[in-house]
């Protein structure tokens with residue numbers, strides 16, 4: 668997809684990965700609707716990015732508010748080409764110590780929010796003649812688990828299944844769906860989650876740059892899943908040294924060629940699933 672002039676919707680745009688996606692998309696010439704609850708932070712981002720970043724105060728757990736916003740903002744000739752379901756929360760604790768509210772917050776934000784956004788925007792995307800792309804932000808904890816992650820992992824395994832089924836459903840409508848499963852990223856996520864951060868986490872800007880490449884892949888190529896992990900995790904600051912070489916295990920030589928000079932040094936690009944978009948495999 669050629670991103671310039673395209674319309675993108677990014678949830679959780681007020682910080683971390685969502686803010687980085689917004690910066691990267693605006694830099695590519697997209698019109699970006701950034702959704703989050705904290706309007707002050709979105710306004711601050713708009714001062715930095717200019718008028719092509721449009722702040723939208725939205726709680727993505729509010730199905731009616733999302734439906735009303737989509738209805739009043741978009742119409743048959745003004746349709747989002749890109750939806751990034753990024754907003755998410757994580758709380759990690761033993762199952763018998765997890766407050767009920769935290770369980771509901773994770774289910775409502777990480778799963779219900781992605782469903783509300785997708786189900787309202789997909790009918791418009793189906794009317795778009797141009798290719799459209801939904802990116803769902805999962806987690807490495809949707810591929811594997813750790814102690815104290817039962818609730819969060821349930822949502823991220825859920826988003827993985829949601830994405831895979833949606834990808835199969837929508838590929839015949841010229842709509843790509845990609846699930847991105849990152850390992851630890853340096854964002855404020857760690858401040859509230861109750862788990863320890865480490866000194867060599869993935870950088871939001873690097874992931875955003877990578878996702879721009881994924882959006883720009885040829886129209887007939889569908890990448891339905893990506894797993895990203897930091898190299899040399901959990902190092903102490905003084906132990907840090909430059910990794911000898913980045914590791915890239917893409918299944919497609921074309922993608923491997925495209926990224927070999929651009930991959931950030933601390934990223935291990937573990938796996939991708941790449942399929943021709945219109946063939947049932």
Ligand SMILES: NC(=O)c1ccc[n+]([C@@H]2O[C@H](COP(=O)([O-])OP(=O)(O)OC[C@H]3O[C@@H](n4cnc5c(N)ncnc54)[C@H](OP(=O)(O)O)[C@@H]3O)[C@@H](O)[C@H]2O)c1
Nearest residue numbers: 679681682683684703704705726727754755851852854856
């Ligand atoms: N950080 C990591 O290590 C890591 C690893 C793997 C996956 N992830 C995933 O990456 C995504 C982004 O997280 P992050 O690391 O960038 O964390 P972050 O900096 O805490 O950002 C989370 C974003 O989600 C928004 N949000 C939360 N609840 C919301 C709601 N009800 N309605 C609207 N927006 C809401 C927040 O905005 P407001 O508070 O302003 O609403 C914020 O913009 C999440 O899905 C997370 O699960 C993170």
